[in-house]
Amino acid sequence: MGSAMNPPSMSEAKPALSRRRGRIQLLLIVLGVVGPMLLATGMYKLQFWVPEGRSYHGELIGNGQTRADLGVQADEQRWQILVTAPKDCAVDCQQLVYLARQIQISLGREAGRASHALAAAQPLSADYAARLDREYPQLQRYPLDAGVFARTTGDKAVPQLWIVDPHGNLVLRYEPNVKGKDLLNDLRHLLKLSNIG
Template sequence: MTVETNLTRKTIRINRLKLLGLFSIVFVPMAAATSMYFAGWGVPSGSTNNGELIWPPIHIAELQAIDSQGAPLEQHFSLDEPGARPLKWDLLSADADKDATESKWVLLVTGNQDCSEACQKALYTVRQVNIALGKESERVTRVLASSDDINSLSKVIAPQYPMLALASVNTETLQRFSAGRVANANTDKMNGETIDNWSIWVVDPLGNVILRYEADRHGKEILKDMKRLLKLSNIG
């Protein structure tokens, strides 16, 4: 075996290693990405948001809620539609801002039957979050959507939360809206009465429902998510 032959074989091995390395650079990341996508291998379990991410987002129209004037709630998120108006807590008052041109981010509280202790806690939490947003607080409004009678609900809730918009929703529609997104979404029955979960949702100015929290979630976690959303968003 000559020196020249040894050099030739060594050169071939080096070239093969280079070729293998080139293939590794191109195909290994592709294989890893495919495995992560289809099998979930190596996907981080953590997330940057504290709430439950609704993906793909659902639209507020699925809630089929009706505002205090009897108009569909989603109308306030479709400002390109005839007669559409930005959602504001004071929409029915003489002081309502008729010149507003943008809808707002919404902290939405939903639940069935009377505004229970869980409901009251959720309403208090979203109010404190709204206040804690400081100068950004004007970009956010709050809505309570319940199957309870909106007139009787107003008498109880309005004195405590005067800057809260009210909407009514059908019980069955509310259950469908929450199904698959709320733990134990199927209502339990106790002594013939239906017991439902109360939830807090984040709705963007276009009507997309993107985050959900339990009614007893700490306000600091919701506030952190809202600050991040408002910082990144140029709408609302």
């Protein structure tokens, strides 16, 4: 009667159940580590579930182009809000120059980490040059090589505004109709993330 009892079979069932649980746990751990990598690779290769949203408002320049690729020779070690005028600096250009200065002022205590500049392919009118001397004393001015600019930008003849990092790399580009608040938010975000400049 003692041999008909179930204790031996119960003791044999416990290691089998324990092994099964261990295998399931190991499988879950492997899936937890390898699964996200496989999912991320699939998302990248097959372009599914890729978020459409972005946190910046300008056009991201991620191809390694520098300020020199625009036809501007400058040695600025801070972040720069650069306005380019491939033709004369007319109304749109002047609005961007004004906006660049206002953005730098709006940075508050971070204003020393950035500068504003104008690169023009043609000489400025005497009136506008005098106004810049009087009202924009910190504005840096550079000549713009229109041929280099046209090769880089695809011959865009409109003035544009660029955010340039302290190494001279182009980061973001904006059209003349950019909203100041959007530009300020982008620059603040870059300064927050950056250890340079």
